[in-house]
Amino acid sequence: MEILSFKNVNFMRNQKSILSDINWQVNQGENWVILGLNGSGKSSLIKLIMAENWKTSGELTVLGTRFGKDQIPALRQQISIVGSFIAERFNGNSHAENLVYTGKFNSSMLYKPFTDQELDEARELMHQVGASDLIGRIYGTLSQGEKQLLLIARSLILHPNILILDEATNGLDLFAKENLLEKLHDITTMKNAPTLLYITHHPDEITEDFNKILLLRDGKIIQSGDKSSILTEQSLTNFYQKPIQIEKINKKYFVIPKKDF
């Protein structure tokens, strides 16, 4: 089943071309890493998928919804996003499980006091992502890693078809980052697992759970496809336009710039 389809999509703002000639297809069963340097257009691409940005031209279909032809609001319910910029939107005084439950409404606001039965659903998700310790905690007192874990639980409450992680490991220490990547493994092995779109600058976060990679530079796709064909020194040297070498340690890929001596 097709999850995303971009056909010759262009996106311009203020007479500036931000994304050009994007051709990309994501199918069920694929989990993608979007790799790009600062300003390459990663967030703009994600905002197109979430219908926060509107393409300038081309054809874009997300979960069967054709932009410009079909209704968008229902689509937003099927896509969740986790990222440090989302983490800042919540009230620091919220209880962890209340915050998780706000995911039901795709909003950072509490519309009403939630019943204990409703909050049980939130607690169950917290168990599932290994965040049981956070039940009853106040959001503003949590560490960055704990906040991200909570947001992952929140992102799952509507059983999304697409889960976007936008630089989700920002600000996490070595172990919190590892923990988050392990939780992603649990998510990819869940029944009816969402398709993951994982945005990062760091190739060492490309775990075995990801099978596809998209390389974005200056608003253009430089290469996309199977991980094995993209995580090569030749492809990445071409992408970064600087010589690099790849070291694989414990199934992790470390990309190291080669120095000219």
Ligand SMILES: Nc1ncnc2c1ncn2[C@@H]1O[C@H](COP(=O)(O)OP(=O)(O)OP(=O)(O)O)[C@@H](O)[C@H]1O
């Ligand atoms: N509304 C806008 N008007 C003008 N330029 C914009 C607008 N939105 C984004 N840009 C520019 O488009 C380019 C891509 O931005 P985008 O935020 O998508 O990149 P990114 O890959 O997510 O970057 P980072 O890794 O730094 O977050 C940048 O040069 C940015 O300044």
